[in-house]
Amino acid sequence: MLGISVELGTYSVKFLSYKIDKKSTTLINSDEVVLEYDDDYLNTQVSEDSPVDLVLWNLQFNTIKNYLAQIQVDFQITMEIPSDLVSMRYLTLPVKSKKKAAQMLPFQIEEDLPYPISNCHWAENLTVKGEKTEAIVGLVKKNHFEEFFNNLTQHNINPNILTNDVSVFDSYIKKNASEFPSSFCIINIGHTTTRGFYFHNGTLVSNHTSYVAGRAVTDAISKTYSISLDEATIYKHQNSFLLLEEQFNQVNENQKEFAKVMDSTMAPLLSEIKRWDIGYRVQHGSTINDIYLCGGSSNIKNIENYLASKLNANIHFFDPYQSVDAQQIDQDNRLRRKFSQTTALSSSMTSKSKLINFLKGDYTLSSSSDLPIDSMAFISVRLGVISLITCLFFLIQGFLANRQTQESQRYLSSLYKNAVIKDNISRSIIRRSRRNPQVIINKLNQKNKLIEQEVKVVQSSLQTNAFSSFMGLLNLISGHNIEIIKFVAQEDHNIDFILSSDSLAPLESIERKLKEDKSTKWFLDLNKNKKTLSGGGVIKK
Numbered sequence: 001m002l003g004i005s006v007e008l009g010t011y012s013v014k015f016l017s018y019k020i021d022k023k024s025t026t027l028i029n030s031d032e033v034v035l036e037y038d039d040d041y042l043n044t045q046v047s048e049d050s051p052v053d054l055v056l057w058n059l060q061f062n063t064i065k066n067y068l069a070q071i072q073v074d075f076q077i078t079m080e081i082p083s084d085l086v087s088m089r090y091l092t093l094p095v096k097s098k099k100k101a102a103q104m105l106p107f108q109i110e111e112d113l114p115y116p117i118s119n120c121h122w123a124e125n126l127t128v129k130g131e132k133t134e135a136i137v138g139l140v141k142k143n144h145f146e147e148f149f150n151n152l153t154q155h156n157i158n159p160n161i162l163t164n165d166v167s168v169f170d171s172y173i174k175k176n177a178s179e180f181p182s183s184f185c186i187i188n189i190g191h192t193t194t195r196g197f198y199f200h201n202g203t204l205v206s207n208h209t210s211y212v213a214g215r216a217v218t219d220a221i222s223k224t225y226s227i228s229l230d231e232a233t234i235y236k237h238q239n240s241f242l243l244l245e246e247q248f249n250q251v252n253e254n255q256k257e258f259a260k261v262m263d264s265t266m267a268p269l270l271s272e273i274k275r276w277d278i279g280y281r282v283q284h285g286s287t288i289n290d291i292y293l294c295g296g297s298s299n300i301k302n303i304e305n306y307l308a309s310k311l312n313a314n315i316h317f318f319d320p321y322q323s324v325d326a327q328q329i330d331q332d333n334r335l336r337r338k339f340s341q342t343t344a345l346s347s348s349m350t351s352k353s354k355l356i357n358f359l360k361g362d363y364t365l366s367s368s369s370d371l372p373i374d375s376m377a378f379i380s381v382r383l384g385v386i387s388l389i390t391c392l393f394f395l396i397q398g399f400l401a402n403r404q405t406q407e408s409q410r411y412l413s414s415l416y417k418n419a420v421i422k423d424n425i426s427r428s429i430i431r432r433s434r435r436n437p438q439v440i441i442n443k444l445n446q447k448n449k450l451i452e453q454e455v456k457v458v459q460s461s462l463q464t465n466a467f468s469s470f471m472g473l474l475n476l477i478s479g480h481n482i483e484i485i486k487f488v489a490q491e492d493h494n495i496d497f498i499l500s501s502d503s504l505a506p507l508e509s510i511e512r513k514l515k516e517d518k519s520t521k522w523f524l525d526l527n528k529n530k531k532t533l534s535g536g537g538v539i540k541k
Helices: 039-045 052-068 098-110 142-154 165-175 214-225 229-239 245-250 253-284 303-311 333-338 340-347 376-416 419-424 427-435 438-463 466-477 504-516
Strands: 002-008 012-021 024-034 075-080 087-093 120-129 132-141 161-163 183-189 194-200 203-210 290-294 314-317 482-491 494-501 520-527 532-539
Touching (some): 002 052, 012 052, 052 075, 075 340, 087 203, 098 132, 120 142, 132 142, 132 165, 165 194, 183 253, 214 229, 303 314, 333 340, 482 504, 504 520
Parallel strands (some): 075 161, 183 290
Antiparallel strands (some): 120 132, 482 494, 520 532
């Protein structure tokens, strides 16, 4: 899917088309559409119901709408909210959990707000560092954001991410911190504002705004040479330059006069940059030695040497193109500097986005989706590979399962030939078991239960020891001439007997001994006529 980064400017709207493939950003096309308006147009359009911002937004949104209408493929938009609507907060929270940090944010924000927090809309980016969480928060007055948001949706513009320039540079530097020194700043010289972004050890720590920018140069040229703003704009883009003090003697009077005009125009901006640098030095104890320039007005000739001399710093041009494939767009450095910010925005889409997104809560658009954007071809290839691996997995599983089934069938066939199975299992059950082996298992379980019951019966019968009772009686009659006529021991403790003798003496002796036996309860009957002793007893447990 095509990605489009949009930068809203007061002079023009910039569009940068790109594609992401395997976490690599390829720039496809860059377009700049100049907004056709002047002060007379603004004066006729501005009213109490339509302030300057609203008139400008309508121009910008109509430009975006007309541009997008020409695109014939699916696309996703990432754009920036005007920087003058947003105020930033840089907070350090004493927790290492993003969830807890997010809960603390409203209280931290409200401490220095000049109005209730309920009157503002905010978005944040949280980064956990050790035991602390660093937060960059963008705040917009709710009525201003609602006006911007409603105007955006009325033009049927549905971006996936609505961020701001602070978050764009913050996200880019976090990804590429190793390519920059520990202390540096990025100066983006635009049409109506110059923006400064100050970094310390790869972290954005402050941002600043100056209203000395390209428009100030145009106005100065127009007033000095009494030409129209359009003519002054053309001259600025094609011929403007800055001179070092030692270069004034090397040019003619006209060039010297123009350089003085430029010098006086840039002086307030230089003073503000020096003031920003002092604030950074006080806060972090280090000096800014490296400054990176970008923006359309950074194309003024000799600006690099001029700022290096005035600010006593190393001046570089900010180059986000080294992190993307930019072969398909214009190679002119002057044009590329105009698109530095949109290029940094586009390159931030290759991984999980660290961008602040103001489209949240009540302001979420239905077309919003998570980035990064992958090309459909790459997604299709990945899905194809995953599908192939899944199919191979199931084919292997099916092959192994089929082989195990065949081995089981062969084992069952040999099992059915076993003599024990043939003698105990009917043929009908064997036939049924070929389809459902559980049948024969159930039958064998039934047989097993019957065998277990028979074993228990045998074991219980072995516990009955009637012979021990018989031996006990023999011990009593040993040494006497006594005949055992009857002896029955139903269990080891139930005894019934009849004894006979030629005389009563031995029988009376046995009777006496049995009565003395306390372990058995005896029922005895001595028949003196028949000379017999009958009885029964129950052995006490």
